[in-house]
Amino acid sequence: MNWNQAVQVIAGAAVVLLAGNFPSAAQGIPQPTPASPVTASPDPASIAREARGWLADLIKINTSNPPGNENLAAMYVSNLLQREGIKAEILDVGPGRSAVVARLRSSVVPDPSKALLLVAHMDVVPVDKARWTVDPFNAVVRDGYMYGRGAIDDKGMLAANLAVFIHLKRTNAHLNRDVIFLATADEEGSGDASIRTLIAKYWDKFAAGFAINEGGNVFIKNGKVQYIGVQASEKVAVNVAVIARGTSGHASQPTKDNPIVHLAAAVGKIGAYSAPVHFTAIVRRYFEGIAPLEDDEIAKWIRSMDTPDRGEHAQRVVSDASPLWNAMLRDTIAPTVLSAGVANNVIPAEARANLNIRLLPGDSITTLMNDLNKLVNDPAVKLEIQPNAGLAAPPSSLESDFYNLICRVATREFGGAPALPFQSTWLTDSAQLRLHNVQAYGLVPFPLSDDDLKRMHGDDERIPMVSFDKGLDVMTKIVTEFAVTRY
Numbered sequence: 471m472n473w474n475q476a477v478q479v480i481a482g483a484a485v486v487l488l489a490g491n492f493p494s495a496a497q498g499i500p501q502p503t504p505a506s507p508v509t510a511s512p513d514p515a516s517i518a519r520e521a522r523g524w525l526a527d528l529i530k531i532n533t534s535n536p537p538g539n540e541n542l543a544a545m546y547v548s549n550l551l552q553r554e555g556i557k558a559e560i561l562d563v564g565p566g567r568s569a570v571v572a573r574l575r576s577s578v579v580p581d582p583s584k585a586l587l588l589v590a591h592m593d594v595v596p597v598d599k600a601r602w603t604v605d606p607f608n609a610v611v612r613d614g615y616m617y618g619r620g621a622i623d624d625k626g627m628l629a630a631n632l633a634v635f636i637h638l639k640r641t642n643a644h645l646n647r648d649v650i651f652l653a654t655a656d657e658e659g660s661g662d663a664s665i666r667t668l669i670a671k672y673w674d675k676f677a678a679g680f681a682i683n684e685g686g687n688v689f690i691k692n693g694k695v696q697y698i699g700v701q702a703s704e705k706v707a708v709n710v711a712v713i714a715r716g717t718s719g720h721a722s723q724p725t726k727d728n729p730i731v732h733l734a735a736a737v738g739k740i741g742a743y744s745a746p747v748h749f750t751a752i753v754r755r756y757f758e759g760i761a762p763l764e765d766d767e768i769a770k771w772i773r774s775m776d777t778p779d780r781g782e783h784a785q786r787v788v789s790d791a792s793p794l795w796n797a798m799l800r801d802t803i804a805p806t807v808l809s810a811g812v813a814n815n816v817i818p819a820e821a822r823a824n825l826n827i828r829l830l831p832g833d834s835i836t837t838l839m840n841d842l843n844k845l846v847n848d849p850a851v852k853l854e855i856q857p858n859a860g861l862a863a864p865p866s867s868l869e870s871d872f873y874n875l876i877c878r879v880a881t882r883e884f885g886g887a888p889a890l891p892f893q894s895t896w897l898t899d900s901a902q903l904r905l906h907n908v909q910a911y912g913l914v915p916f917p918l919s920d921d922d923l924k925r926m927h928g929d930d931e932r933i934p935m936v937s938f939d940k941g942l943d944v945m946t947k948i949v950t951e952f953a954v955t956r957y
């Protein structure tokens with residue numbers, strides 16, 4: 471623990487100690503704007519206005535991970551729910567870090583196999599403040615967008631989930647299954663405070679048969695929704711160290727075993743390598759669905775990817791057309807960190823690189839490591855799998871009632887655009903849920919353009935306010951049609 475971390479731990483502990491004694495406003499935690507009889511309305515337009523305010527408040531609570539400090543956001547969320555008369559529980563997952571769970575019951579005896587879980591994470595990735603045109607933690611509204619770290623990933627969804635949950639409570643909805651709200655910590659770090667710990671310590675508090683989470687998107691192309699990608703599976707992250715060793719010595723007398731030279735050659739070969747294409751069932755269905763939406767030329771190549779004569783060429787054309795498509799088709803390897811050298815005039819004894827590998831679910835890291843070792847073919851270079859490798863989860867079913875309902879509602883609400891099964895190249899909390907038999911689906915319900923999507927994890931992250939309102943409305947319909955009994 472360095473000094474900064476120590477200060478954060480102390481600050482976090484102080485918040486916990488203070489929480490029992492003082493109203494949290496005294497600690498600088500933004501308080502939910504009190505609901506007046508006018509705003510505390512079951513009317514969807516009114517709750518959308520309130521939800522914009524909650525999103526702004528959440529953006530203003532800096533939960534950059536590391537260190538996360540989700541405690542502050544957890545207290546905000548729990549205060550908001552309590553004010554609506556919903557019992558919310560803060561779950562401790564580490565110093566300064568917590569999750570929030572709340573439940574709306576359908577009956578006295580819960581049936582976890584039927585329950586629906588609404589999931590969003592409270593932490594955000596760090597910012598490079600100098601590259602932003604606005605304060606990333608001030609929820610600036612400009613030209614119809616709300617700017618801020620987390621506006622899309624994932625505080626937008628967190629605010630929408632809160633709004634849907636509160637709407638069910640205010641309307642006294644007659645539920646046919648329990649609906650559970652869960653706000654998680656450390657999603658971006660996948661570390662000790664992540665959903666893994668939450669499941670290990672508190673599974674009974676949110677066990678569910680179905681979940682909706684981030685992971686899929688409503689993709690806008692040329693100003694209209696092109697398709698809705700409903701995430702049912704995701705790739706698996708593994709970090710591998712490339713380590714070259716040699717003899718350290720005087721830089722005035724170079725030797726052939728300089729580890730920097732060996733490492734650079736190995737990274738060069740790995741960087742130029744493209745792993746073979748493997749179609750998972752979901753990716754196959756995705757490409758069948760996307761082909762008719764693309765122009766004739768690329769559609770022709772998409773349809774040829776699995777043919778014996780033109781398949782290999784077609785796979786290359788499709789992969790070159792889109793980094794997303796490339797990564798959906800194969801294991802990918804991205805060198806992300808290089809470290810070597812202690813002084814300009816010293817040959818070091820060791821040089822290292824990190825490879826961030828994303829495996830298709832079902833592919834094995836051992837097979838890929840064998841291929842890479844053959845490719846590098848250098849006894850001075852070793853590859854080592856790093857701790858905390860991800861686990862492949864089984865995909866969620868594409869036949870479940872919930873999957874069909876999400877697709878039906880989304881297509882209806884987004885002007886007839888098709889809903890396609892989606893295997894994300896990025897990680898979400900859903901993999902851990904799927905490993906616990908939850909049929910988890912990913913859909914950030916806000917229509918977003920490529921330009922908007924690129925800003926998440928980047929600079930000037932923002933959400934179009936009309937997309938936020940529309941997404942909130944669609945999410946309300948999905949949850950209502952799945953969990954509320956109609957008369």
Ligand SMILES: [Zn+2]
Binds near residue numbers: 623624684
């Ligand atoms: Zn996220």
